[in-house]
Amino acid sequence: MWSSSPATPGALDSVSVVLESERPLDVGMSLSGLRRGPGDPTYQRDDAGSVWRASRLPSGLVTYRLTQTTRYSVRCTAWGDGGAEFTDMVPALLGCDDDASGFEPEHPTLKEAHRQFPHLRLGRTGLVMEALVPAILEQRVHGVSAFSSWRTLVTKFGDRAPGPTPRPMFVPPTPDVWRRIPSWEYHLANVDPARSKTIVRCAHVAGRLEQTTSMSYPDATRRLRAVPGVGIWTAAEAAQRALGDPDALSVGDYHLASVVGWSLLGRPLDDEGMIEYMKPLAPHRFRAVRLLQVSGKAIKPKFGPRTPLVDHTRH
Template sequence: MHDDFDRCYRAVQSKDSRFDGWFVTAVKTTGIYCRPSCPVRLPLARNVRFYPSSAAAQRAGFRACKRCRPDASPGSPEWNVRGDAVARAMRLIGDGAVDREGVTGLASRVGYTARQLERMLQAEVGAGPLALARAQRVQTARVLIETTDMAFSDIAFAAGFASIRQFNDTLRAACDTTPTALRAKASRRDWSASAPDGQALSLRLPVRTPFAYEGVFGHLAGTAVPGCEEVRDGAFRRTLRLPSGYGVVSLTPQPDHVRCTLVLEHVRDLSTAIARCRRLLDLDADPEAVLDVLGADADLSPVVSKAPGQRIPRTVDEEELTVRAVLGQQVSTKAARTHAGRLVAAYGTPVADPHGGLTHTFPSTAQLADIDPAHLAVPATRRRTVTTLIEALAGGELTLNPGCDWQQARQQLLALPGIGPWTAEIVAMRGLGDPDAFPAGDLGVRLAAEQLGLPGDVRELTTHSARWRPWRSYAVQHLWTTLDHSVNHWPPKETP
């Protein structure tokens, strides 16, 4: 979008917050870049340049506006609706892949050489992997400076900087201020007190409106797995398995943001934890684009207009979601939760949660490698499917992560015994984030469709769904919300 100067300029003229995260506005006369919705006076068109990301603007020598905080806007929805190499790389960078594996590791995950990936990102995003990771480190450092009382030296290394000097120089270049000045200014805001490893960190997760949070939070509450997920005091809480340790997150929805409280075993996992929480709640979605398409269907329009801004209930871990989807085949939601809870209690890593009832993380593929069939109280065919799935994930025959190819993942899933189109589409929709996944055989989807006068037959409904593309996953979520089911209650009628 940043290449369309006239469209971007009109968006900035109208101070339209819907475009925050799509691009940033850089002003040549001041050397500052802003969100499209920044309230400052709009400069003359000849003095304006548009960039696709904060990283690109920083690379061109511009500093972030101290008023509108463009580096803290919602992420671009473009990277969550595309399946090409650039989009997959952007999702992996957001998950912290560059800091953990370097540019070479990132490139190998996407299937290109480091040089090829650098060229593609430069051409489309205006910055390479290192610059993008650097911008992410700046944002992590800024969050820690403004919301914690951590020492700056601890913040520097927690955010991923190699030295205190690099931390200071980068903050000064990107924000035109010092860490001390940032903290002094933040102390006048309404931030929650927080502290280093093992103590609570509280922050706001921005979201594009409209935000029909009841749908996504209700679904997560209704399917919560005992031990690793719960609802408490108006918040959805769960454990996180992170690169350096575990975390516990509490997510409380508000009309225009989500309040996030994180307790991390190692604070260096902050940026990864935030990225996974945003992915779990689908916070970088573009609700206006979804409304434009789904609202045009006369049969679906009443449901869409009743609760615009639905989000997809996603996951913090693609492999976890897939195991849970297989356990949920042809059983009730309650039974699926029970089956998954047994695995959590038997194989998950214990966690400390003094303020709640969480006990373990959901086990990793490695932890499930030697699973005892006694912990799988499911039919023998389902048991074989689970064990085969775990073997495929452990052996690399099946790749599921933020940067995997959606279509290839579907093919790999369908090649496994016991996994059919329903499971593959649920994984594509909720695990991988494909906005056009469509589990047409889902019983709830078919019942909801019939109630609205849409075809209930799988083939006919699939044909009809073509008019909802590329947002069929969101159509599924809208259909689900019409049912009288526990996943549609937020706050839940009773805590799962």
């Protein structure tokens, strides 16, 4: 249920609305997966606990602030030409369309996590390139390196976010800009040619990729994976955020299979073992993984030193 409210006093050219729900809401939990590292220029959390994000919509740039006002209500204030369009997207972003019916895990750990977090909702941004590019940057590298590349490229080639942001924020580049970034700029951002070429290929067909928001999850995944360089892991990471796919399992992740194995079986699994073990949880396999994460029940013992970071700028 929606209720409108006046713009925040002193916030020029803003639109403000309140989302009220019959089910509990949790802004931090719903949006945490959209943050790409602590220095993400598109994401900020202020001292009051509000979440700020900057995005590019068909109607224009938007900066939005989401503030939890009660357990069942969230206030959204948006700035920029895309503000009005964004207010219509808030319910989907906070997972109001997410349907967990049929999810009845049998494993005690998942049962307990589901009991503790029955209000977990898988939101969807509806913005495919916004989710796909950082996923490509995260292919086969440490998160800290990928986050640095994302921060460098968005800050240098994106647009300054509108509105009174708590710190300078930036909107990701357009597909045309992603396509035209010189190869040496990707190199300086520590992005190897394989990943930069994949970003460019996606940018060339960005319109067709954005159409996946209106397709079934399997059809959307097939279209994403039709782009050379976009494999099952990258497609799943994008589908989780842009499409809200509750079954998008990140097969090929460096840690996930082992985490699932240690958390639910007390021993590591490989990808094939994880796929087989999680079959009964379909079509909610990503929901199960997310529950392990938010409940703090995802575990993986540490063995040996961490693999070294790779600096592609030296190659």
